[in-house]
Amino acid sequence: MSVLGHALLGLLSRKPATGYDLAKVLEQHVGHFWTARHSQIYPELGRLEEAGLVRHTVIAGAGPRPTKRYSATAAGKAAVRDWLRATAAPVDPKEILLRVYLVNLLPPAEAIEVLTVLRDHHAAMVQTFEGLASAQAGPVGFESPAYGDWATLSWGIEFERGRTAWLERLIAGLRPDPDDAS
């Protein structure tokens, strides 16, 4: 299933909503890292329903067509949790952020595991990029045709470090209190 499908399923696992509601969330709240329009959302809801992962009831509302309130079925809720638990580090950048966005659908212990896999992935990327950078000798001059390579690689390092630190902070926030020092 598509990344968008998992996003909708995750939101509907929290609480029922109309397609219009979901469109608002995916245009605004989640907007720092991702957007989706209603023209994508309505067909995707249809596909999720065909797959038995969501269900709708018709409610009172404005508009020429019936207003539909969708909710996740038991199978749908299980599907999001299974997707969150999948250990392979996701390739699609927005899928990474979506996992974090939805991670509290899992109990804290499992959430920590998910975040740890992601942190390890980014920490490994820091190593990889630093290796590439040290293969070139020092900072490259502005006149060099390799300036762009060097500059964007140094961004890559900055990015992966930031990701790692951010995930580390989230994990630290979830670890159970050590209780005492005795």
Added chain:
Amino acid sequence: MSVLGHALLGLLSRKPATGYDLAKVLEQHVGHFWTARHSQIYPELGRLEEAGLVRHTVIAGAGPRPTKRYSATAAGKAAVRDWLRATAAPVDPKEILLRVYLVNLLPPAEAIEVLTVLRDHHAAMVQTFEGLASAQAGPVGFESPAYGDWATLSWGIEFERGRTAWLERLIAGLRPDPDDAS
């Protein structure tokens, strides 16, 4: 013209290359932030040629079809520089990195201006996101449905801060030496 078109034009401004060469660059060197496949590149080169921005000569080489070496025309080189100088902050994330990647096609003074516009854009985003974050009261608990919003927003802040710092470092590296302290 598309972002890919500017990328190809920028690379060809540096030195002539075959479509195959360009495909290798866009799959490997530039790969930390972007990739493009040959199936996109060949048609785009055709479009650039139609627009008079690049030109090709047939050279000796392997393969069932003629091997073409492309180079940017004077009009093509001027077009990339104009695009780089355009002051509006680009919306497409990969366009931002492409500008940095190609920024040394401009003389240092103009390059600093381009980088400064980008830095100011990201610095403003830091302000915006910090405003959103302080609107909510403190860090949101894991159990809250707003946990995901809070977590991804804090990533947004981390990201924009990192971008700003990175661009600031690039700018600092380009500023002419103060020469002395008297």
Added chain:
DNA sequence: AGGCGCATGTAAGCCGTTACATGATTCC
């Protein structure tokens, strides 16, 4: 009376990926 927000749907088109298609040269 007009504009905005609610609410759902479809169509055209671009961008990008994967896969199909072809064939010469060079190295093992």
Added chain:
DNA sequence: GGAATCATGTAACGGCTTACATGCGCCT
């Protein structure tokens, strides 16, 4: 002889954006 690399092109398909289409209820 076979595999990798050089080299160019097309086709099918999915994701996403923009635009078209419709119409009710509420607020000013």
